[in-house]
Amino acid sequence: MAASLFGGIGPGSQPSEGDGSDLQYMEMPKGMATSASPVLPEKENVAGLEAALAMLSALAESLGRSSPDCENAVHDVSGLDHANLALIDQALGEGEVLIICGDDLKAQESVLAGIWRVRQTGTDGRLVRDFVEVGAFPSAVLERAFAGCRNTLAAPATYPTGVFNAPPLISELNGRIPLVGPDVGPHAINLSLLPHTEEDLTFLDGLLGRGPVVVLSRGYGNCRVTTTGTRGVWWVRFFNSTDDLILNTIEVTALPGVVRAAPEDIADSRQRLLEILEVYR
Structure with missing residues:
Protein backbone atom coordinates (compact mmCIF):
# COMPACT_ATOMS: atom_id res chain seq x y z
CA MET A 1 0.00 0.00 0.00
CA ALA A 2 2.85 2.39 0.86
CA ALA A 3 4.36 1.85 -2.55
CA SER A 4 1.12 2.79 -4.31
CA LEU A 5 0.78 5.99 -2.26
CA PHE A 6 4.34 7.27 -2.41
CA GLY A 7 5.83 5.50 -5.43
CA GLY A 8 8.72 3.05 -5.55
CA ILE A 9 12.16 3.60 -4.13
CA GLY A 10 15.45 3.03 -5.92
CA PRO A 11 16.75 3.06 -9.50
CA GLY A 12 13.99 3.16 -12.14
CA SER A 13 11.35 4.35 -9.68
CA GLN A 14 11.66 8.03 -10.60
CA PRO A 15 11.00 9.72 -13.94
CA SER A 16 13.90 10.46 -16.26
CA GLU A 17 15.23 13.95 -16.86
CA GLY A 18 13.48 16.16 -19.37
CA ASP A 19 16.22 15.66 -21.91
CA GLY A 20 15.76 11.91 -21.72
CA SER A 21 18.94 11.27 -19.75
CA ASP A 22 19.09 9.62 -16.35
CA LEU A 23 20.89 10.98 -13.33
CA GLN A 24 24.29 9.38 -12.88
CA TYR A 25 25.53 8.73 -9.36
CA MET A 26 29.10 8.10 -8.27
CA GLU A 27 29.59 4.44 -7.50
CA MET A 28 30.49 4.02 -3.86
CA PRO A 29 32.95 1.36 -2.63
CA LYS A 30 31.30 -1.96 -1.90
CA GLY A 31 34.09 -3.62 0.01
CA MET A 32 36.09 -2.67 3.03
CA ALA A 33 39.57 -3.86 3.94
CA THR A 34 40.09 -3.83 7.68
CA SER A 35 42.92 -4.71 9.99
CA ALA A 36 42.17 -7.53 12.41
CA SER A 37 43.13 -7.52 16.09
CA PRO A 38 46.27 -9.59 16.71
CA VAL A 39 45.97 -13.08 18.15
CA LEU A 40 48.33 -13.12 21.12
CA PRO A 41 49.96 -16.06 22.90
CA GLU A 42 48.85 -17.12 26.37
CA LYS A 43 50.68 -15.74 29.40
CA GLU A 44 52.49 -19.00 30.07
CA ASN A 45 53.90 -18.95 26.53
CA VAL A 46 55.81 -15.66 26.86
CA ALA A 47 58.30 -16.84 29.48
CA GLY A 48 61.75 -15.62 28.56
CA LEU A 49 60.39 -12.87 26.30
CA GLU A 50 60.88 -10.06 28.81
CA ALA A 51 62.75 -7.96 26.25
CA ALA A 52 59.70 -7.91 23.97
CA LEU A 53 57.36 -7.01 26.83
CA ALA A 54 59.73 -4.23 27.90
CA MET A 55 59.74 -2.88 24.35
CA LEU A 56 55.93 -2.92 24.20
CA SER A 57 55.84 -1.06 27.52
CA ALA A 58 58.24 1.53 26.11
CA LEU A 59 55.98 1.94 23.08
CA ALA A 60 53.01 2.56 25.37
CA GLU A 61 54.99 5.26 27.18
CA SER A 62 55.91 6.87 23.86
CA LEU A 63 52.27 6.86 22.79
CA GLY A 64 51.42 8.66 26.03
CA ARG A 65 53.99 11.38 25.30
CA SER A 66 53.14 11.71 21.61
CA SER A 67 51.75 15.04 20.42
CA PRO A 68 51.81 17.06 17.17
CA ASP A 69 54.48 19.30 18.71
CA CYS A 70 56.99 16.64 19.75
CA GLU A 71 59.40 14.55 17.74
CA ASN A 72 58.62 10.93 17.00
CA ALA A 73 60.04 8.32 19.35
CA VAL A 74 62.27 5.76 17.63
CA HIS A 75 62.84 2.34 19.22
CA ASP A 76 65.58 0.16 17.74
CA VAL A 77 64.66 -3.53 17.69
CA SER A 78 67.57 -4.79 15.61
CA GLY A 79 69.26 -6.27 18.67
CA LEU A 80 66.37 -8.51 19.67
CA ASP A 81 66.40 -12.22 18.98
CA HIS A 82 63.88 -13.92 16.73
CA ALA A 83 61.49 -14.99 19.50
CA ASN A 84 61.25 -11.53 21.08
CA LEU A 85 60.91 -9.87 17.70
CA ALA A 86 58.15 -12.29 16.73
CA LEU A 87 56.14 -11.39 19.84
CA ILE A 88 56.44 -7.66 19.05
CA ASP A 89 55.34 -8.21 15.47
CA GLN A 90 52.47 -10.40 16.64
CA ALA A 91 51.27 -7.79 19.15
CA LEU A 92 51.51 -4.92 16.69
CA GLY A 93 50.04 -6.71 13.68
CA GLU A 94 49.65 -5.06 10.28
CA GLY A 95 47.35 -2.08 9.86
CA GLU A 96 45.84 -0.47 6.79
CA VAL A 97 48.73 1.82 5.75
CA LEU A 98 51.86 0.75 3.90
CA ILE A 99 54.57 3.24 2.91
CA ILE A 100 57.24 2.61 0.29
CA CYS A 101 60.09 5.13 0.11
CA GLY A 102 62.50 4.49 -2.72
CA ASP A 103 63.91 1.00 -3.10
CA ASP A 104 65.24 0.60 0.42
CA LEU A 105 62.79 1.95 3.01
CA LYS A 106 59.39 0.56 3.97
CA ALA A 107 57.06 1.41 6.83
CA GLN A 108 54.00 -0.59 7.84
CA GLU A 109 51.50 0.91 10.24
CA SER A 110 50.49 -1.52 12.98
CA VAL A 111 46.91 -2.20 13.99
CA LEU A 112 47.61 0.42 16.66
CA ALA A 113 47.48 3.79 14.87
CA GLY A 114 50.63 5.82 15.36
CA ILE A 115 52.95 2.83 15.71
CA TRP A 116 55.00 2.19 12.57
CA ARG A 117 57.23 -0.79 11.81
CA VAL A 118 60.09 0.58 9.72
CA ARG A 119 62.76 -1.40 7.89
CA GLN A 120 65.61 -0.19 5.70
CA THR A 121 67.69 -2.45 3.48
CA GLY A 122 71.05 -1.97 1.82
CA THR A 123 71.90 -2.23 -1.85
CA ASP A 124 72.37 -5.97 -1.40
CA GLY A 125 68.91 -6.37 0.09
CA ARG A 126 70.13 -7.05 3.61
CA LEU A 127 68.41 -5.39 6.56
CA VAL A 128 70.46 -2.44 7.85
CA ARG A 129 67.90 -0.67 10.08
CA ASP A 130 64.99 -2.21 11.95
CA PHE A 131 62.98 -0.03 14.32
CA VAL A 132 59.55 0.94 15.57
CA GLU A 133 58.55 4.59 15.33
CA VAL A 134 55.77 6.26 17.30
CA GLY A 135 54.10 9.32 15.85
CA ALA A 136 51.59 10.62 13.35
CA PHE A 137 53.79 9.64 10.38
CA PRO A 138 57.28 8.10 10.13
CA SER A 139 59.88 10.87 10.28
CA ALA A 140 62.35 8.61 8.50
CA VAL A 141 60.06 8.76 5.44
CA LEU A 142 59.18 12.44 5.74
CA GLU A 143 62.85 13.41 5.84
CA ARG A 144 63.33 11.90 2.39
CA ARG A 260 48.42 11.11 9.32
CA ALA A 261 47.47 9.25 12.51
CA ALA A 262 45.12 11.51 14.47
CA PRO A 263 45.92 12.38 18.14
CA GLU A 264 42.71 10.74 19.34
CA ASP A 265 43.62 7.53 17.50
CA ILE A 266 47.09 7.57 19.07
CA ALA A 267 45.51 7.97 22.51
CA ASP A 268 43.24 5.02 21.76
CA SER A 269 46.26 2.96 20.66
CA ARG A 270 47.95 3.60 24.00
CA GLN A 271 44.90 2.34 25.87
CA ARG A 272 44.67 -0.78 23.72
CA LEU A 273 48.38 -1.52 24.15
CA LEU A 274 48.11 -1.13 27.93
CA GLU A 275 45.25 -3.62 27.88
CA ILE A 276 47.41 -6.08 25.95
CA LEU A 277 50.26 -5.69 28.46
CA GLU A 278 47.90 -6.15 31.39
CA VAL A 279 47.32 -9.75 30.26
CA TYR A 280 50.98 -10.55 30.84
CA ARG A 281 51.35 -8.98 34.29
Whole structure:
Protein backbone atom coordinates (compact mmCIF):
# COMPACT_ATOMS: atom_id res chain seq x y z
CA MET A 1 0.00 0.00 0.00
CA ALA A 2 2.85 2.39 0.86
CA ALA A 3 4.36 1.85 -2.55
CA SER A 4 1.12 2.79 -4.31
CA LEU A 5 0.78 5.99 -2.26
CA PHE A 6 4.34 7.27 -2.41
CA GLY A 7 5.83 5.50 -5.43
CA GLY A 8 8.72 3.05 -5.55
CA ILE A 9 12.16 3.60 -4.13
CA GLY A 10 15.45 3.03 -5.92
CA PRO A 11 16.75 3.06 -9.50
CA GLY A 12 13.99 3.16 -12.14
CA SER A 13 11.35 4.35 -9.68
CA GLN A 14 11.66 8.03 -10.60
CA PRO A 15 11.00 9.72 -13.94
CA SER A 16 13.90 10.46 -16.26
CA GLU A 17 15.23 13.95 -16.86
CA GLY A 18 13.48 16.16 -19.37
CA ASP A 19 16.22 15.66 -21.91
CA GLY A 20 15.76 11.91 -21.72
CA SER A 21 18.94 11.27 -19.75
CA ASP A 22 19.09 9.62 -16.35
CA LEU A 23 20.89 10.98 -13.33
CA GLN A 24 24.29 9.38 -12.88
CA TYR A 25 25.53 8.73 -9.36
CA MET A 26 29.10 8.10 -8.27
CA GLU A 27 29.59 4.44 -7.50
CA MET A 28 30.49 4.02 -3.86
CA PRO A 29 32.95 1.36 -2.63
CA LYS A 30 31.30 -1.96 -1.90
CA GLY A 31 34.09 -3.62 0.01
CA MET A 32 36.09 -2.67 3.03
CA ALA A 33 39.57 -3.86 3.94
CA THR A 34 40.09 -3.83 7.68
CA SER A 35 42.92 -4.71 9.99
CA ALA A 36 42.17 -7.53 12.41
CA SER A 37 43.13 -7.52 16.09
CA PRO A 38 46.27 -9.59 16.71
CA VAL A 39 45.97 -13.08 18.15
CA LEU A 40 48.33 -13.12 21.12
CA PRO A 41 49.96 -16.06 22.90
CA GLU A 42 48.85 -17.12 26.37
CA LYS A 43 50.68 -15.74 29.40
CA GLU A 44 52.49 -19.00 30.07
CA ASN A 45 53.90 -18.95 26.53
CA VAL A 46 55.81 -15.66 26.86
CA ALA A 47 58.30 -16.84 29.48
CA GLY A 48 61.75 -15.62 28.56
CA LEU A 49 60.39 -12.87 26.30
CA GLU A 50 60.88 -10.06 28.81
CA ALA A 51 62.75 -7.96 26.25
CA ALA A 52 59.70 -7.91 23.97
CA LEU A 53 57.36 -7.01 26.83
CA ALA A 54 59.73 -4.23 27.90
CA MET A 55 59.74 -2.88 24.35
CA LEU A 56 55.93 -2.92 24.20
CA SER A 57 55.84 -1.06 27.52
CA ALA A 58 58.24 1.53 26.11
CA LEU A 59 55.98 1.94 23.08
CA ALA A 60 53.01 2.56 25.37
CA GLU A 61 54.99 5.26 27.18
CA SER A 62 55.91 6.87 23.86
CA LEU A 63 52.27 6.86 22.79
CA GLY A 64 51.42 8.66 26.03
CA ARG A 65 53.99 11.38 25.30
CA SER A 66 53.14 11.71 21.61
CA SER A 67 51.75 15.04 20.42
CA PRO A 68 51.81 17.06 17.17
CA ASP A 69 54.48 19.30 18.71
CA CYS A 70 56.99 16.64 19.75
CA GLU A 71 59.40 14.55 17.74
CA ASN A 72 58.62 10.93 17.00
CA ALA A 73 60.04 8.32 19.35
CA VAL A 74 62.27 5.76 17.63
CA HIS A 75 62.84 2.34 19.22
CA ASP A 76 65.58 0.16 17.74
CA VAL A 77 64.66 -3.53 17.69
CA SER A 78 67.57 -4.79 15.61
CA GLY A 79 69.26 -6.27 18.67
CA LEU A 80 66.37 -8.51 19.67
CA ASP A 81 66.40 -12.22 18.98
CA HIS A 82 63.88 -13.92 16.73
CA ALA A 83 61.49 -14.99 19.50
CA ASN A 84 61.25 -11.53 21.08
CA LEU A 85 60.91 -9.87 17.70
CA ALA A 86 58.15 -12.29 16.73
CA LEU A 87 56.14 -11.39 19.84
CA ILE A 88 56.44 -7.66 19.05
CA ASP A 89 55.34 -8.21 15.47
CA GLN A 90 52.47 -10.40 16.64
CA ALA A 91 51.27 -7.79 19.15
CA LEU A 92 51.51 -4.92 16.69
CA GLY A 93 50.04 -6.71 13.68
CA GLU A 94 49.65 -5.06 10.28
CA GLY A 95 47.35 -2.08 9.86
CA GLU A 96 45.84 -0.47 6.79
CA VAL A 97 48.73 1.82 5.75
CA LEU A 98 51.86 0.75 3.90
CA ILE A 99 54.57 3.24 2.91
CA ILE A 100 57.24 2.61 0.29
CA CYS A 101 60.09 5.13 0.11
CA GLY A 102 62.50 4.49 -2.72
CA ASP A 103 63.91 1.00 -3.10
CA ASP A 104 65.24 0.60 0.42
CA LEU A 105 62.79 1.95 3.01
CA LYS A 106 59.39 0.56 3.97
CA ALA A 107 57.06 1.41 6.83
CA GLN A 108 54.00 -0.59 7.84
CA GLU A 109 51.50 0.91 10.24
CA SER A 110 50.49 -1.52 12.98
CA VAL A 111 46.91 -2.20 13.99
CA LEU A 112 47.61 0.42 16.66
CA ALA A 113 47.48 3.79 14.87
CA GLY A 114 50.63 5.82 15.36
CA ILE A 115 52.95 2.83 15.71
CA TRP A 116 55.00 2.19 12.57
CA ARG A 117 57.23 -0.79 11.81
CA VAL A 118 60.09 0.58 9.72
CA ARG A 119 62.76 -1.40 7.89
CA GLN A 120 65.61 -0.19 5.70
CA THR A 121 67.69 -2.45 3.48
CA GLY A 122 71.05 -1.97 1.82
CA THR A 123 71.90 -2.23 -1.85
CA ASP A 124 72.37 -5.97 -1.40
CA GLY A 125 68.91 -6.37 0.09
CA ARG A 126 70.13 -7.05 3.61
CA LEU A 127 68.41 -5.39 6.56
CA VAL A 128 70.46 -2.44 7.85
CA ARG A 129 67.90 -0.67 10.08
CA ASP A 130 64.99 -2.21 11.95
CA PHE A 131 62.98 -0.03 14.32
CA VAL A 132 59.55 0.94 15.57
CA GLU A 133 58.55 4.59 15.33
CA VAL A 134 55.77 6.26 17.30
CA GLY A 135 54.10 9.32 15.85
CA ALA A 136 51.59 10.62 13.35
CA PHE A 137 53.79 9.64 10.38
CA PRO A 138 57.28 8.10 10.13
CA SER A 139 59.88 10.87 10.28
CA ALA A 140 62.35 8.61 8.50
CA VAL A 141 60.06 8.76 5.44
CA LEU A 142 59.18 12.44 5.74
CA GLU A 143 62.85 13.41 5.84
CA ARG A 144 63.33 11.90 2.39
CA ALA A 145 59.96 12.81 0.87
CA PHE A 146 61.16 15.97 -0.88
CA ALA A 147 64.94 15.66 -0.69
CA GLY A 148 66.49 17.26 -3.76
CA CYS A 149 63.15 18.37 -5.18
CA ARG A 150 62.40 21.61 -7.05
CA ASN A 151 60.87 24.56 -5.19
CA THR A 152 58.77 25.97 -8.01
CA LEU A 153 57.20 25.03 -11.32
CA ALA A 154 58.56 26.57 -14.47
CA ALA A 155 55.76 27.31 -16.92
CA PRO A 156 56.80 26.68 -20.54
CA ALA A 157 56.55 29.33 -23.22
CA THR A 158 54.19 27.12 -25.19
CA TYR A 159 52.05 24.19 -24.15
CA PRO A 160 51.51 20.85 -25.90
CA THR A 161 48.39 20.32 -27.98
CA GLY A 162 45.37 19.48 -25.86
CA VAL A 163 46.60 21.25 -22.71
CA PHE A 164 44.01 23.87 -21.73
CA ASN A 165 43.54 24.11 -17.96
CA ALA A 166 47.03 23.30 -16.68
CA PRO A 167 48.39 26.90 -16.95
CA PRO A 168 46.15 28.44 -14.23
CA LEU A 169 46.81 25.43 -12.00
CA ILE A 170 50.56 26.02 -12.31
CA SER A 171 50.08 29.62 -11.14
CA GLU A 172 47.92 28.42 -8.24
CA LEU A 173 50.49 25.85 -7.18
CA ASN A 174 53.38 28.30 -7.37
CA GLY A 175 51.43 30.67 -5.16
CA ARG A 176 50.88 28.02 -2.48
CA ILE A 177 54.22 26.17 -2.43
CA PRO A 178 56.12 28.92 -0.53
CA LEU A 179 53.47 28.83 2.22
CA VAL A 180 53.90 25.15 3.08
CA GLY A 181 54.70 24.62 6.74
CA PRO A 182 53.67 22.65 9.83
CA ASP A 183 51.26 25.40 10.96
CA VAL A 184 49.68 26.04 7.55
CA GLY A 185 46.57 24.16 6.49
CA PRO A 186 46.55 22.09 3.29
CA HIS A 187 45.55 23.57 -0.05
CA ALA A 188 43.70 21.04 -2.20
CA ILE A 189 42.96 21.18 -5.91
CA ASN A 190 40.14 18.79 -6.68
CA LEU A 191 40.77 17.66 -10.23
CA SER A 192 37.63 15.54 -10.16
CA LEU A 193 35.53 18.72 -10.05
CA LEU A 194 37.57 20.76 -12.52
CA PRO A 195 37.31 20.56 -16.32
CA HIS A 196 40.47 19.06 -17.73
CA THR A 197 41.74 16.89 -20.54
CA GLU A 198 43.91 13.80 -20.40
CA GLU A 199 46.63 15.97 -21.89
CA ASP A 200 46.29 18.34 -18.92
CA LEU A 201 46.85 15.49 -16.46
CA THR A 202 49.76 14.05 -18.40
CA PHE A 203 51.40 17.46 -18.64
CA LEU A 204 50.94 18.21 -14.92
CA ASP A 205 52.29 14.78 -13.99
CA GLY A 206 55.41 15.37 -16.04
CA LEU A 207 55.91 18.93 -14.82
CA LEU A 208 55.47 18.07 -11.14
CA GLY A 209 57.77 15.07 -11.43
CA ARG A 210 57.80 11.90 -9.36
CA GLY A 211 58.90 11.71 -5.76
CA PRO A 212 60.18 8.68 -3.81
CA VAL A 213 57.19 8.09 -1.52
CA VAL A 214 54.11 5.97 -2.19
CA VAL A 215 51.50 5.57 0.56
CA LEU A 216 48.86 2.86 0.15
CA SER A 217 45.92 3.05 2.53
CA ARG A 218 43.20 0.38 2.57
CA GLY A 219 39.72 1.06 3.87
CA TYR A 220 36.59 1.65 1.86
CA GLY A 221 38.35 1.08 -1.45
CA ASN A 222 41.93 2.33 -1.61
CA CYS A 223 43.76 5.61 -1.21
CA ARG A 224 47.11 6.10 -2.96
CA VAL A 225 49.19 9.10 -1.99
CA THR A 226 52.44 9.91 -3.78
CA THR A 227 55.00 12.64 -3.46
CA THR A 228 55.87 14.64 -6.53
CA GLY A 229 59.25 16.09 -7.45
CA THR A 230 58.03 19.52 -6.31
CA ARG A 231 58.31 20.56 -2.67
CA GLY A 232 55.16 20.14 -0.62
CA VAL A 233 53.04 18.85 -3.52
CA TRP A 234 51.31 15.48 -3.07
CA TRP A 235 49.04 13.61 -5.44
CA VAL A 236 46.10 12.00 -3.61
CA ARG A 237 43.86 9.50 -5.40
CA PHE A 238 40.91 7.53 -4.04
CA PHE A 239 39.71 4.34 -5.76
CA ASN A 240 36.62 2.30 -5.09
CA SER A 241 36.56 -1.46 -4.57
CA THR A 242 36.63 -2.06 -8.33
CA ASP A 243 39.73 0.16 -8.63
CA ASP A 244 37.90 2.97 -10.42
CA LEU A 245 39.23 6.46 -9.68
CA ILE A 246 36.54 8.34 -7.71
CA LEU A 247 38.53 11.31 -6.33
CA ASN A 248 41.66 12.86 -7.77
CA THR A 249 43.31 15.72 -5.92
CA ILE A 250 46.61 17.57 -5.70
CA GLU A 251 47.44 18.73 -2.17
CA VAL A 252 49.99 21.36 -1.23
CA THR A 253 50.88 20.66 2.37
CA ALA A 254 53.58 19.41 4.69
CA LEU A 255 51.64 16.13 5.08
CA PRO A 256 48.16 15.16 3.83
CA GLY A 257 45.72 14.50 6.63
CA VAL A 258 44.60 11.22 5.09
CA VAL A 259 47.97 9.56 5.88
CA ARG A 260 48.42 11.11 9.32
CA ALA A 261 47.47 9.25 12.51
CA ALA A 262 45.12 11.51 14.47
CA PRO A 263 45.92 12.38 18.14
CA GLU A 264 42.71 10.74 19.34
CA ASP A 265 43.62 7.53 17.50
CA ILE A 266 47.09 7.57 19.07
CA ALA A 267 45.51 7.97 22.51
CA ASP A 268 43.24 5.02 21.76
CA SER A 269 46.26 2.96 20.66
CA ARG A 270 47.95 3.60 24.00
CA GLN A 271 44.90 2.34 25.87
CA ARG A 272 44.67 -0.78 23.72
CA LEU A 273 48.38 -1.52 24.15
CA LEU A 274 48.11 -1.13 27.93
CA GLU A 275 45.25 -3.62 27.88
CA ILE A 276 47.41 -6.08 25.95
CA LEU A 277 50.26 -5.69 28.46
CA GLU A 278 47.90 -6.15 31.39
CA VAL A 279 47.32 -9.75 30.26
CA TYR A 280 50.98 -10.55 30.84
CA ARG A 281 51.35 -8.98 34.29
